[in-house]
Amino acid sequence: MDADASTALLYALRNDLELNGPRFGCGLAQCGACTVLADGTPIRSCVTPLAAVAETEITTVEGLGNRDAPHPVQAAFIAEQAAQCGYCASGMIMAAAALLQRSPNPTDQQIRQALNGNLCRCGTHTRILRAVRRAAESSP
Amino acid sequence: MSTRLEVTRRVFLQGIGALAVQVSIGRHAAAQGALPRSLQANPDLDTWLRVNADETVSIWTGKAELGQGIRTALAQIAAEELDLGFPRIRVEPVDTSRSPSEGRTTGSVSIERSGAAIRLAAAEARHLLLQNAAARLDVSAARLSVSDGHVLVDGRRGGLSYWALLSDAGFDTRVTASVAPKNPNLHDIVGTSRQRIDLPAKFFGEPAFVHDLRMPGMLHARVVRPAVDSARLTAVRTDVVSQMQGVVSIVNDGSFLAVLAEREEQAIAAADALRENASWEPFRELPGENRLPQLMHELQGFDPEVIFDRSEPAAEARSDGIRRFSAGYSRPYIAHASMSPSAAVALWDGARLTVWSHTQGAFELRGAIATVLDLPESQITCIHAEGAGCYGHNGADDAGLDAAMIARTIEGRPVRLVWSREDEFRREPYGSATSVRISAGLDAADRVIDWDYHHWSCTHSTRPSGGTSAANLLASQEKSNPLPDSALYRVQQPHTGGDRNAIALYAFPQQRVTRHFVSEHPLRVSALRGLGAHANVFAIESFMDELAAGAGADPVDFRIRHLVDSRARAVLEAAREAAGSGGTADTEFAAGRGVAFARYKNTSAYFAVVMDVEVNPGTGGIKVIRAHAAVDVGQVINPDGVRNQIEGGIIQSTSWTLKESVRFSTASVESVDWNSYPILRFEDVPEVEVSIIDRPELPSSGAGEAAQGPTSAAIANAVADATGVRIRDLPLTPERVSAALASATTAR
Numbered sequence: 001m002d003a004d005a006s007t008a009l010l011y012a013l014r015n016d017l018e019l020n021g022p023r024f025g026c027g028l029a030q031c032g033a034c035t036v037l038a039d040g041t042p043i044r045s046c047v048t049p050l051a052a053v054a055e056t057e058i059t060t061v062e063g064l065g066n067r068d069a070p071h072p073v074q075a076a077f078i079a080e081q082a083a084q085c086g087y088c089a090s091g092m093i094m095a096a097a098a099l100l101q102r103s104p105n106p107t108d109q110q111i112r113q114a115l116n117g118n119l120c121r122c123g124t125h126t127r128i129l130r131a132v133r134r135a136a137e138s139s140p
Numbered sequence: 141m142s143t144r145l146e147v148t149r150r151v152f153l154q155g156i157g158a159l160a161v162q163v164s165i166g167r168h169a170a171a172q173g174a175l176p177r178s179l180q181a182n183p184d185l186d187t188w189l190r191v192n193a194d195e196t197v198s199i200w201t202g203k204a205e206l207g208q209g210i211r212t213a214l215a216q217i218a219a220e221e222l223d224l225g226f227p228r229i230r231v232e233p234v235d236t237s238r239s240p241s242e243g244r245t246t247g248s249v250s251i252e253r254s255g256a257a258i259r260l261a262a263a264e265a266r267h268l269l270l271q272n273a274a275a276r277l278d279v280s281a282a283r284l285s286v287s288d289g290h291v292l293v294d295g296r297r298g299g300l301s302y303w304a305l306l307s308d309a310g311f312d313t314r315v316t317a318s319v320a321p322k323n324p325n326l327h328d329i330v331g332t333s334r335q336r337i338d339l340p341a342k343f344f345g346e347p348a349f350v351h352d353l354r355m356p357g358m359l360h361a362r363v364v365r366p367a368v369d370s371a372r373l374t375a376v377r378t379d380v381v382s383q384m385q386g387v388v389s390i391v392n393d394g395s396f397l398a399v400l401a402e403r404e405e406q407a408i409a410a411a412d413a414l415r416e417n418a419s420w421e422p423f424r425e426l427p428g429e430n431r432l433p434q435l436m437h438e439l440q441g442f443d444p445e446v447i448f449d450r451s452e453p454a455a456e457a458r459s460d461g462i463r464r465f466s467a468g469y470s471r472p473y474i475a476h477a478s479m480s481p482s483a484a485v486a487l488w489d490g491a492r493l494t495v496w497s498h499t500q501g502a503f504e505l506r507g508a509i510a511t512v513l514d515l516p517e518s519q520i521t522c523i524h525a526e527g528a529g530c531y532g533h534n535g536a537d538d539a540g541l542d543a544a545m546i547a548r549t550i551e552g553r554p555v556r557l558v559w560s561r562e563d564e565f566r567r568e569p570y571g572s573a574t575s576v577r578i579s580a581g582l583d584a585a586d587r588v589i590d591w592d593y594h595h596w597s598c599t600h601s602t603r604p605s606g607g608t609s610a611a612n613l614l615a616s617q618e619k620s621n622p623l624p625d626s627a628l629y630r631v632q633q634p635h636t637g638g639d640r641n642a643i644a645l646y647a648f649p650q651q652r653v654t655r656h657f658v659s660e661h662p663l664r665v666s667a668l669r670g671l672g673a674h675a676n677v678f679a680i681e682s683f684m685d686e687l688a689a690g691a692g693a694d695p696v697d698f699r700i701r702h703l704v705d706s707r708a709r710a711v712l713e714a715a716r717e718a719a720g721s722g723g724t725a726d727t728e729f730a731a732g733r734g735v736a737f738a739r740y741k742n743t744s745a746y747f748a749v750v751m752d753v754e755v756n757p758g759t760g761g762i763k764v765i766r767a768h769a770a771v772d773v774g775q776v777i778n779p780d781g782v783r784n785q786i787e788g789g790i791i792q793s794t795s796w797t798l799k800e801s802v803r804f805s806t807a808s809v810e811s812v813d814w815n816s817y818p819i820l821r822f823e824d825v826p827e828v829e830v831s832i833i834d835r836p837e838l839p840s841s842g843a844g845e846a847a848q849g850p851t852s853a854a855i856a857n858a859v860a861d862a863t864g865v866r867i868r869d870l871p872l873t874p875e876r877v878s879a880a881l882a883s884a885t886t887a888r
Contacts, residue, residue: 085207
């Protein structure tokens with residue numbers, strides 16, 4: 001990759017690796033649209049320099065699953081139709097996947113807290129909550 | 141009602157395996173004037189529909205996917221009329237070189253207009269194909285039916301399909317709208333909750349948005365605009381920035397300033413550096429925000445105009461026993477605050493300019509760009525690519541022009557221009573602040589006998605299009621030789637949107653509505669979801685509750701008493717029933733319930749909602765616990781789609797109601813990020829239940845703008861129920877609630 005070590009991970013993922021999952025929403029780590037997993041932990045790729053994740057495994061929605069083999073969270077988002085415009089969705093999915101990895105049976109309150117840093121302007125929150133609950137219930 | 145068709149059969153053999161039958165439909169067909177407007181404007185069937193050789197059917201629409209699910213709903217309509225499996229429909233993007241022109245995607249009329257056109261076009265296409273098949277099979281068309289595109293003779297496959305009949309040819313005929321669409325009783329695709337066709341791409345990281353467009357040789361651009369509101373660029377030191385890594389060029393035309401770089405982060409860094417190396421001279425001051433809402437009465441405006449004045453002769457002229465009520469309501473400037481800052485991709489190849497934009501109006505944007513750049517429209521193609529939810533006129537069109545102006549400086553290289561979060565907050569046109577005053581009288585029978593409504597608001601539309609309103613685009617004013625800004629202020633038309641839903645649907649014997657059009661715009665304003673309906677319904681439905689309280693009446697019963705429209709009564713009753721009896725609060729907070737109702741535009745969707753809140757008397761904090769809503773959109777195309785739009789409308793409006801107002805100082809807008817313009821988060825989101833009253837025999841209305849006004853009023857009504865205190869100015873912040881509680885206490 002021909003990027004400077006100080007380049008924010010978001011632009012390397014989107015422009016060098018041509019990934020679509022992580023999205024530019026604010027560039028200020030305020031909205032969560034850029035959320036990816038660094039060794040399983042959600043991070044804001046818009047403010048994380050490449051240098052900080054040099055030895056880290058980065059996961060985006062593309063890495064979670066695809067149409068033929070969806071991740072349980074992705075399958076749940078489809079089943080609950082948990083999006084309106086969908087721009088916040090990949091960040092939500094990553095945050096939810098990380099939550100279920102560390103806490104497979106979260107309470108409603110725990111889900112709200114874990115996703116509280118992810119903004120949704122369309123107001124799809126109730127569906128996203130249902131999707132996360134559904135994914136939790138469907139996972140072994 | 142279908143008319144008897146005359147079919148002349150002239151059969152042409154065309155290519156191997158393909159048969160084209162020229163069918164002319166007798167002029168019993170609907171008279172031209174009876175055609176829905178989208179078909180009048182785009183009469184060729186081939187504009188709307190194409191049978192593809194790969195056993196799919198493409199449909200074109202002039203309406204854009206904004207996240208409201210319109211592509212899916214239109215695909216359902218087409219699949220239903222064509223008797224095609226739903227997965228076979230492809231919905232093509234809005235492209236000015238190819239798509240029907242149907243006006244912008246606004247006003248919640250996409251199903252009404254585009255859906256109606258596609259329904260008729262698809263029904264007619266099916267008919268023509270069956271006539272084809274009947275001729276080819278030499279059987280009566282009455283014996284034919286269709287299953288997933290296969291022609292059945294007496295219920296059995298006859299070996300013909302849409303694809304065999306047409307191959308890759310077109311219909312080459314006009315839509316006459318004389319073929320009756322399918323009876324709603326027979327629907328099995330329309331009226332079902334088909335899954336959104338656009339969501340898998342968004343969940344799996346496939347390209348879905350304009351930001352995902354990648355082209356060979358593409359460069360990254362950022363615009364540079366000052367922090368202060370309106371300013372002229374007086375100096376810029378480009379030499380410092382042009383040496384920065386990856387910078388390809390700096391674009392400077394008057395006050396329009398932008399930078400092009402090889403890599404996106406380089407463009408961002410260069411834009412930041414340019415901003416620091418530029419000097420701007422402000423040319424006007426803003427009023428202080430603490431002058432709202434009174435400010436709306438102080439700005440320049442047109443003479444008051446009575447837009448509705450109905451007076452029925454009183455059964456008995458009684459002036460005794462009438463109780464008078466009056467109140468003033470307001471809402472501040474509200475931001476669209478889209479999740480994605482506006483963006484566009486543009487390419488100038490020396491002869492043609494192509495712009496990919498999440499605009500709500502691709503044809504109008506093309507016209508506006510043509511005017512600004514002095515290029516013929518025939519040399520410009522505008523293609524819709526999705527952005528995040530826009531909720532009206534946000535920065536999308538401006539980003540389109542910005543990208544176009546930048547692309548024109550570098551022939552042959554595609555340019556992707558993305559606004560910063562600060563750009564989006566500062567520069568987007570907001571929903572206008574509004575002030576309302578109402579006074580009404582209640583007679584001895586607790587009925588409203590007169591109602592006098594006044595509202596003060598700026599225009600709710602400064603949308604750009606070709607001609608003078610191209611001046612509504614930011615860069616058109618910033619560049620050297622700017623367009624005359626005549627469109628911004630010289631608004632003569634009454635249809636500016638501020639009076640949307642200003643006329644109450646209630647059957648008052650006397651109702652007068654006066655518009656005070658504010659022609660001065662200290663802050664940039666344009667269409668935000670619902671337009672004037674949000675403030676007007678907030679005011680009307682808050683006031684109805686105040687009147688109900690004055691009458692000692694139940695708020696739902698009081699409204700129903702004044703409604704003759706049975707669909708209106710039905711949504712109120714359904715919402716009330718769904719809400720059941722409120723539980724007693726399990727907390728030390730004050731619990732309350734509020735209801736509100738409106739029919740959007742008085743012609744569109746019916747909506748009622750009951751909301752339960754808790755108010756913390758110590759902090760003034762309001763928590764919305766749950767909402768029970770009922771909606772009637774006529775014939776429902778996709779129930780889950782309707783539900784999604786209503787849930788979203790309720791939650792978004794809850795955010796508007798509790799938290800939102802654009803902050804500004806005398807120098808500039810101060811809401812520049814999510815910290816300075818907070819919106820509702822997961823921790824504060826209510827539970828929402830939506831019930832839908834489906835009326836398949838009635839025309840469809842859109843659901844996207846029905847919930848905004850009633851939600852705000854229902855919350856304010858619930859707060860009044862919880863605390864005994866009425867708050868009339870949005871947003872209902874903890875500070876405002878605390879102040880209201882405190883003054884209520886001291887007043888006792």
